[in-house]
Amino acid sequence: MTDLATELGTAELVIVANRLPVDEVTAPDGSSTWRRSPGGLVTALEPVLRQHHGAWVGWPGGVDQEIEPFVSDGLTLVPVPLSAEEVEEFYEGFSNATLWPLYHDVVATPAFHREWWESYVEVNRRFTEKAAEVAAPGATVWVQDYQLQLVPRMLRDLRPDLKIGFYLHIPFPPVELFLQLPWRREILEGLLGADLIGFQLPGGAANFVRLVHERVGHETRGDRVFLPDGRIVRAAAYPISIDTEEFETLARSEATEKRVAEIRESLGNPRTVFLGVDRLDYTKGITARLRAYSELIASGDLDVEECVFVQVATPSRERVEQYRRLRDEIDMLVGRVNGDYGPLGRPVIDYQHVSFPREEMAALYRAADVMVVTPLRDGMNLVAKEYVACKFDDEGALVLSEFAGAAHELRQAWMVNPYDINGMKNALLEASRATPEDRRRRMRAMRAQVKEHDVARWAATFLGDLG
Numbered sequence: 001m002t003d004l005a006t007e008l009g010t011a012e013l014v015i016v017a018n019r020l021p022v023d024e025v026t027a028p029d030g031s032s033t034w035r036r037s038p039g040g041l042v043t044a045l046e047p048v049l050r051q052h053h054g055a056w057v058g059w060p061g062g063v064d065q066e067i068e069p070f071v072s073d074g075l076t077l078v079p080v081p082l083s084a085e086e087v088e089e090f091y092e093g094f095s096n097a098t099l100w101p102l103y104h105d106v107v108a109t110p111a112f113h114r115e116w117w118e119s120y121v122e123v124n125r126r127f128t129e130k131a132a133e134v135a136a137p138g139a140t141v142w143v144q145d146y147q148l149q150l151v152p153r154m155l156r157d158l159r160p161d162l163k164i165g166f167y168l169h170i171p172f173p174p175v176e177l178f179l180q181l182p183w184r185r186e187i188l189e190g191l192l193g194a195d196l197i198g199f200q201l202p203g204g205a206a207n208f209v210r211l212v213h214e215r216v217g218h219e220t221r222g223d224r225v226f227l228p229d230g231r232i233v234r235a236a237a238y239p240i241s242i243d244t245e246e247f248e249t250l251a252r253s254e255a256t257e258k259r260v261a262e263i264r265e266s267l268g269n270p271r272t273v274f275l276g277v278d279r280l281d282y283t284k285g286i287t288a289r290l291r292a293y294s295e296l297i298a299s300g301d302l303d304v305e306e307c308v309f310v311q312v313a314t315p316s317r318e319r320v321e322q323y324r325r326l327r328d329e330i331d332m333l334v335g336r337v338n339g340d341y342g343p344l345g346r347p348v349i350d351y352q353h354v355s356f357p358r359e360e361m362a363a364l365y366r367a368a369d370v371m372v373v374t375p376l377r378d379g380m381n382l383v384a385k386e387y388v389a390c391k392f393d394d395e396g397a398l399v400l401s402e403f404a405g406a407a408h409e410l411r412q413a414w415m416v417n418p419y420d421i422n423g424m425k426n427a428l429l430e431a432s433r434a435t436p437e438d439r440r441r442r443m444r445a446m447r448a449q450v451k452e453h454d455v456a457r458w459a460a461t462f463l464g465d466l467g
Contacts, residue, residue: 011076011134013054013463015045016127016151017144018091019029020058020077034072041169043243044455048463049075055134057233058129063087069134076078080130082123089119092320095147098280102181103173104283105403106379108322110180117183122295124150132158140466143194144171148184153193163307164192165466169240170379171405172204175211181336188216192225196466198238200379200405205235237461239409240380244389246452250362251390268346272307272432275368277361277383278375280313280353282326285374285401287333287416290349292424293372294337295349301429304341309372310350326352365390370431372399374418380405387449394440395429409449412442430465 021033021042036042049056055076060067067079082090093116101108128151131141140163143151152166158421178184179433188211199205209220219226225233250256267273278284293309295458315331317323334351342348360436365371371387381404382424388410400406400413409416414427 007171007397008133008134010122011053012057012136013049013052014060014131014135014139014141015049015054015056015144016058016131016141016148017041017058018095018147020079021046021056021075022058022060023074024062025399034070034077034102036073041240041455043246044459045077045142048458049176049458052140053136057130057134058149060105064089077113078130078134080123080127086119086123089113089116090123091147092317093144094120096317096320097222097322099146100170100283102177103170105171105173106180106281107376113184121150125154127151128154128158128400131155135159135162137161137176139251140165140462140463142167142466143155151193153190156193163466164194165196165198165462167198167238167240168204168379169200169378171201172207175207175214175296178211184211185215192216192218192227195231196236196359197233197461198462200237200239201234202237205237208235211226221302222410234465236465238458239405239453240382241450241453241455241458242385242389243456244385244450246367247362247386247389248392251358251392252367253362256359256363256366259360260366261363263363267310267350270306270308272302272369273367274307274309274370274372274428274432275364275387276309276311276372276374277364278311278313279316280323280327280330281316282322283375283377285325285376286311286330287326288376288418288421289374289424290330290333290337291374294333295346295421296428297337297341299394301425302347304343304348307432308346308350309348310352310368312352312354312356312364314355315353318432333350348370358409361386362390368396370399370428371395372428373404374399374401374416374424375404376401376418378404378406382412383408385450388443388446391443391447394443394447395436396443397434397439398446399427399431409453410446412445 007243023037024032025035026032056076057078059082060079063084065081069078095109101274102110127443135141138161142165146166152164212218212225213220223234223236297304337349338347365387373381373384384400398413399417402415414431416424416427
């Protein structure tokens with residue numbers, strides 16, 4: 001293990017995230033190995049970590065796993081253990097039943113429990129201590145997302161020599177909603193431990209700066225906060241993106257081309273394939289979009305013999321009650337629509353409650369004529385960008401919620417208010433009936449945006465500004 005960042009105090013760059021960038025895979029013989037997790041964040045940060053003798057601090061995903069730092073595929077990984085009680089209170093509780101709904105415009109009602117907050121503080125402290133141990137003198141530490149908002153301040157107290165960045169991947173809420181949080185000042189002060197705080201959109205950064213001025217009392221000018229100790233903290237927008245080249249390469253492969261034909265044939269070779277791809281989450285607007293589509297089928301505006309809606313809903317947080325209820329609701333809706341309007345052997349909605357590998361996703365994107373991305377609220381939504389990246393022939397149409405962060409960049413999409421069912425029906429019809437010239441014009445502009453602003457540029461820009 002010599003000459004690796006697992007040695008205490010040698011990592012020049014430390015990524016601190018809720019999860020490690022690997023998943024544990026158990027073989028039939030009971031042995032286990034680590035496999036790289038899918039996801040743009042890992043893709044973006046992996047080359048930077050290798051270049052900077054870096055380390056990644058995160059939870060390995062199990063319960064009470066006391067694992068020493070290890071190297072996987074050349075990456076130095078530093079596991080942080082969680083107990084079953086902490087998974088329930090810190091992760092499922094405060095992170096995903098308090099902060100998640102609060103930060104997503106209270107689409108669901110947040111729950112505020114003191115014992116969840118205490119667990120959040122304790123787990124944030126444990127992540128902090130691991131990061132402090134592994135970071136070299138004067139190193140850069142980049143903390144990721146809403147589960148770890150106290151880490152920057154805790155780390156600043158332990159290691160004032162460090163350069164600390166924080167990035168929030170989900171929306172930052174309006175002032176009036178954030179103020180519901182009983183521990184609002186502690187969260188704000190936790191984030192102010194960073195030198196640079198990144199948000200998906202300028203509005204999130206502005207909300208944060210306003211809250212700091214009004215509730216903590218620090219002087220602010222523009223995107224800067226002036227602290228009494230002389231430090232200046234900057235809060236700014238850094239819209240995240242994808243590895244555009246990787247998706248386009250996947251989409252162009254012969255295997256994908258073959259799979260696209262198989263998918264369309266299995267669906268009955270319809271004239272129009274509509275596609276939704278989401279984590280099963282109440283913020284994603286799945287129910288409303290399927291209702292809009294089923295009403296178009298019922299009214300005859302869309303012909304069930306000529307089109308199909310494929311909805312992929314990746315399993316998510318299935319131990320949280322709100323998510324179990326959502327799954328039941330969607331199951332019932334899909335069953336009713338298919339029972340009422342589907343001809344024998346041909347569903348109106350082809351519903352897949354499963355997680356697909358990236359290769360299959362590229363084929364689905366290629367096979368889809370109309371991509372429907374209609375979250376009620378979303379920090380960015382990378383699915384919209386993945387779809388655009390895979391459409392190298394400039395075909396296809398994107399229907400996009402104006403409440404997704406991606407709407408600020410992919411302006412040529414058919415924009416919808418996901419709360420407006422009639423408006424969504426009109427957009428689905430317009431996108432499916434648009435001329436090839438109109439579709440290509442829109443797609444070319446969106447592809448130029450996604451190619452120029454890819455995930456490598458996102459990471460380089462943030463770390464450059466932090467440095």
